[in-house]
Amino acid sequence: MEELEGLSRPAVYLLPDSGIRCNVIQPGSIETDMTEAMRSNPLARKMSDKMMNNTILLRRSGKADEIAYTAPFLVGDESSYITGTDIVVDGGWLTAAPYLGNERSNHMLSLLKKEGIRGFFKRSK
Numbered sequence: 600m601e602e603l604e605g606l607s608r609p610a611v612y613l614l615p616d617s618g619i620r621c622n623v624i625q626p627g628s629i630e631t632d633m634t635e636a637m638r639s640n641p642l643a644r645k646m647s648d649k650m651m652n653n654t655i656l657l658r659r660s661g662k663a664d665e666i667a668y669t670a671p672f673l674v675g676d677e678s679s680y681i682t683g684t685d686i687v688v689d690g691g692w693l694t695a696a697p698y699l700g701n702e703r704s705n706h707m708l709s710l711l712k713k714e715g716i717r718g719f720f721k722r723s724k
Contacts, residue, residue, distance in 0.1 A: 611682060622681060624666065624688060625687045630660045630662055634660070661690055665688060
């Protein structure tokens with residue numbers, strides 16, 4: 600995505616006086632015709648499902664429409680004060696991937712919910 604950011608950042612600085620806003624949509628794993636071949640292979644599908652279950656908060660690939668719905672929002676009046684940002688549409692992957700695999704293996708959040716924060720920290724001393 601650095602390439603898109605490299606193209607969009609100059610526009611962010613040069614175009615606002617002309618009333619032009621510039622944002623980047625960063626899609627995650629999206630179901631498309633290109634990914635259908637992989638999804639139709641049982642072994643590849645099993646590996647892909649396991650990866651998504653362990654690294655994507657919503658536990659699934661996105662759909663092309665879910666990316667497409669972001670664009671009308673960004674060009675509409677509802678986003679008139681948004682410019683120079685990246686809108687990440689990835690089911691929570693960017694936020695959670697480094698931590699989620701470990702969490703879903705070790706169930707730390709369930710311990711927090713069960714014992715509360717005070718109980719959790721008493722236990723870890």
